[in-house]
Amino acid sequence: MVKKNIASDVLLTSIIKGIEEVKGNDINILDLRAIDTAVCDYFILCNGTSNTQVTAIVNSVQRHVSRELKDKPWHVEGNENGEWVLMDYVSIVVHVFQKHIREFYNIEGLWGDAVITSIPTNY
Numbered sequence: 001m002v003k004k005n006i007a008s009d010v011l012l013t014s015i016i017k018g019i020e021e022v023k024g025n026d027i028n029i030l031d032l033r034a035i036d037t038a039v040c041d042y043f044i045l046c047n048g049t050s051n052t053q054v055t056a057i058v059n060s061v062q063r064h065v066s067r068e069l070k071d072k073p074w075h076v077e078g079n080e081n082g083e084w085v086l087m088d089y090v091s092i093v094v095h096v097f098q099k100h101i102r103e104f105y106n107i108e109g110l111w112g113d114a115v116i117t118s119i120p121t122n123y
Helices: 008-021 051-069 099-105
Strands: 025-031 042-048 075-077 084-088 092-098 115-119
Touching: 008 025, 008 042, 008 051, 008 092, 025 099, 042 051, 042 099, 051 084, 051 092, 084 099, 092 099
Parallel strands: 042 092
Antiparallel strands: 025 042, 025 115, 075 084, 084 092
16 A cells, blocks of 8 residues: 655645644644654644543544545554544654643653644634
């Protein structure tokens, strides 16, 4: 199976739209391109207030990317409990957390060399 090559900025935009559609909170983009040991180009992190909202965010992202770009994640991990779901789009990895899990793992702190862009939300 060959993975389609979709421009990262187009994929980023589609993923962010999916998160915003269901009011995902604290959206951060970590630009990892300047880090030699990074496994992808970008991490997108956000959180929901419950496992139901985490699942809704994941479903919304998948729906947006599928509709707009005719693409789907290479792999999805963590759907069973809805506390931390990882969606791997190869060049972009999306982390959808419940707030307390995000605070515990502190991904932003682990990737401190990344350039972090916070996306303001209007809700």
